[in-house]
Amino acid sequence: EDQVTQSPEALRLQEGExxxxxxxxxxxxxxxxxxxxxxxxxxxEFLFTLYSAGEEKEKERLKATxxxxxxxxxxxxxxxxxxxxxxxxxxxxxxxxxxTFGKGTHLIIQP
Amino acid sequence: xxxxxQHPSWVICKSGTSVKIECRSLDFQATTMFWxxxxxxxxxxxxxxxxxGSKATYEQGVEKDKFLINHxxxxxxxxxxxxxxxxxxxxxxxxxxVGGIRRYEQxxxxxxxxxxx
Numbered sequence: 001e002d003q004v005t006q007s008p009e010a011l012r013l014q015e016g017e018x019x020x021x022x023x024x025x026x027x028x029x030x031x032x033x034x035x036x037x038x039x040x041x042x043x044x045e046f047l048f049t050l051y052s053a054g055e056e057k058e059k060e061r062l063k064a065t066x067x068x069x070x071x072x073x074x075x076x077x078x079x080x081x082x083x084x085x086x087x088x089x090x091x092x093x094x095x096x097x098x099x100t101f102g103k104g105t106h107l108i109i110q111p
Numbered sequence: 112x113x114x115x116x117q118h119p120s121w122v123i124c125k126s127g128t129s130v131k132i133e134c135r136s137l138d139f140q141a142t143t144m145f146w147x148x149x150x151x152x153x154x155x156x157x158x159x160x161x162x163x164g165s166k167a168t169y170e171q172g173v174e175k176d177k178f179l180i181n182h183x184x185x186x187x188x189x190x191x192x193x194x195x196x197x198x199x200x201x202x203x204x205x206x207x208x209v210g211g212i213r214r215y216e217q218x219x220x221x222x223x224x225x226x227x228x
Contacts, residue, residue, distance in 0.1 A: 032215045034215075034217075042222060043204045043219035043220050046219075087154065087155070098170070099155075099157060100157070101154040101155045103153070104154055
C-alpha cells in the first residue's frame with residue numbers, strides 16, 4: 001500500500017525562524033510528489049510537484065526538495081501569513097491519478 | 112489560471128434526503144476530476160475518480176450507489192449524496208487535473224461543508 005508520512009504533526013515557530021517539514025513515502029513506482037497548503041475550512045492550494053530525486057523547486061519563502069525516499073519543504077524566514085497546514089501527497093499506485101495524502105503538518109508562525 | 116469552483120459552499124439537509132454538489136473548472140477543461148472527503152482534523156481521502164463521458168471509479172469502501180458521480184462535460188462534475196445520514200456529514204472537496212505531459216497536479220475547489228441532521 002502506498003503510504004505518505006509527514007512529520008512533525010505540528011510545529012510552532014517564531015517569525016523569521018527557518019525550519020523544514022518532512023514527508024517520507026513508500027518508494028515503489030513514485031510518479032510524482034506534491035505539496036499543498038491548506039487553510040482552515042478551505043480546499044488545498046497547490047504549491048509544488050516533484051518528479052525525480054534531486055529535483056528542487058522554490059516559491060517565495062518555500063523550497064521543496066526530493067530524495068529517493070523523502071521530500072522536504074523548507075521554509076525560510078517565515079511570516080505569520082505562512083501559518084497553515086502543509087500537506088504532502090503522492091499519486092496512488094496502479095497507474096491511477098488520484099492522490100494519497102499524508103496527515104499534514106500544522107504550522108504556526110508567531111509574530 | 113487553474114481555478115476550480117464548488118457549489119454550494121455549505122449545505123444542511125435532513126436525514127434521508129439527497130444533496131447534489133457541483134464542481135466546475137472555470138478556466139480550463141478537465142478530462143479528469145476527483146472527489147475527496149475530509150473529516151475534522153483528518154487529511155483528505157480520495158473517494159472517486161471521474162472521467163468525462165464515462166463511469167466514475169470508486170475507491171475501496173466507497174458506496175457507488177450512495178455517492179453518485181456524473182461528469183457530463185469537460186468543465187462540470189457533480190456528486191450526489193443519496194439518502195444522506197448524519198455519518199455522511201463531512202467536508203467534500205473536488206479537484207481537477209490540468210493534464211498534459213507529466214502534469215499530474217490537481218487543483219482543488221474551496222470545498223462543500225455538508226451537515227446532515
